[in-house]
Amino acid sequence: MTGGGDMAGHNITGAWGEQVAHDHLVAKGYAIHGRNWRSGHYEIDIIAIKGNRIIFVEVKTRSRHFTDPAEAVDRRKMMRLARAADSYIQAYDIPHHWQFDIITVIGVPGNCQIEHIPDAFIPPLTSTH
Numbered sequence: 075m076t077g078g079g080d081m082a083g084h085n086i087t088g089a090w091g092e093q094v095a096h097d098h099l100v101a102k103g104y105a106i107h108g109r110n111w112r113s114g115h116y117e118i119d120i121i122a123i124k125g126n127r128i129i130f131v132e133v134k135t136r137s138r139h140f141t142d143p144a145e146a147v148d149r150r151k152m153m154r155l156a157r158a159a160d161s162y163i164q165a166y167d168i169p170h171h172w173q174f175d176i177i178t179v180i181g182v183p184g185n186c187q188i189e190h191i192p193d194a195f196i197p198p199l200t201s202t203h
Contacts, residue, residue, distance in 0.1 A: 091135025091179035092119055098177065098188050104129065113165075116158035120177075128170040129192075130159045135179045147176055149198055156197030 096106060099122050107128065108121040120131040132155060134146050147155075155174060163172065176194040180187045 087135050087137055088133075090183060092133045094135075094179045094186060094188060095131065095133040095177040095190075096120060098190065099131070102190075108162075111158070111162060113158050113161035116154050116161065118155065118158045118162065121162065123170065126170055128163075128168050128172045129175050130155060130162075130172065131175045131177055132194075133177050133179065137182055138180070147195070152195055152197045159197075 092109065096109065099120065100106060102124075104122040104124045106120065107123050109119070111118045111121055118130050119133040122129045122131060132147055132151070152174070159172060159174070162168070173193045174195055174197065176191045178187075178189045178191075180189075
């Protein structure tokens with residue numbers, strides 16, 4: 075980041091990508107249970123339910139095909155998502171099986187590609203390498 079304008083642009087792009095991902099999930103029959111849910115320093119972009127599963131969705135948005143957005147979900151991010159999901163499940167006593175999905179949105183409004191990777195990863199058991 076080189077300045078405040080870049081951060082604002084990043085936030086706008088991210089919010090747009092999350093809306094695209096939300097609309098994609100709804101069109102595929104997912105019930106949206108929450109968006110941008112926070113627990114302390116942890117955040118889950120979208121929480122959805124389909125069948126007997128609760129799905130914790132990480133959305134990665136890029137304006138152009140520069141790098142694979144899914145690569146941004148590294149071991150540290152997986153651990154943070156797992157901790158947030160655990161907090162969510164405990165807070166709401168969720169009886170469903172759970173999984174982690176990644177949705178990538180690449181492009182700009184009116185011209186984008188969406189890739190949905192269901193059950194994208196199993197969180198690591200520890201945060202050590």
